[in-house]
Amino acid sequence: MATVPLLSDDEVDPRALAVFNRIREARGTDYINNFWRALAHDPVALDAVWERLSQIMAPGALDPLVKELIYIAVSTAHGCTYCIHSHTASAKAKGMTPEQHAELLAVIGMASQTNALVTGLGVPVDARFEAN
Structure with missing residues (x-):
């Protein structure tokens, strides 16, 4: 509401x-x-x-469809149902296929799982990642 x-x-x-x-x-x-x-x-x-x-x-260094996919991922992470629906519609209008959508959701799910595991385990950042 x-x-x-x-x-x-x-x-x-x-x-x-x-x-x-x-x-x-x-x-x-x-x-x-x-x-x-x-x-x-x-x-x-x-x-x-x-x-x-x-x-x-x-359009810029990132393709407009890629930007919409990022928007969907961030909206999912933030729990913005409206944004997920709006940007999924925009991504479809920009050519997102059902296969791309399924793969995107798989990546979002995997990232959510591994993020939670790393946070829960308190895994320190590798030194080689810190340098970048």
């Missing part, structure tokens, strides 16, 4: 509506995700988050 109402286009501040329009233009759709509608209560934050996200998720 949302802790704030999701604002419609008719309810948002004109500054938020301008951001919504930039989102629509960038994504080639009229749809505005619930995340942006919740964040629209603070037009300054909405603008800042959209601008930063646009920059970070743009």
Whole structure:
């Protein structure tokens, strides 16, 4: 359940509506995700988050699909169900196959297991890893 109402286009501040329009233009759709509608209560934050996200998720040294896969992994680690669903949809739109999704989930599961074991056992970092 949302802790704030999701604002419609008719309810948002004109500054938020301008951001919504930039989102629509960038994504080639009229749809505005619930995340942006919740964040629209603070037009300054909405603008800042959209601008930063646009920059970070743009093509760069990492392929956009790889960035979405990382986002899914981090969202899983943080328990953000909304983010997992949103970025899984984005990854599929960028070409993620069912096989890649299954492999990603296997890696996330393995990392979670070994992270817990290392933490529980208090394993010290190898000297050769410290140097890097």
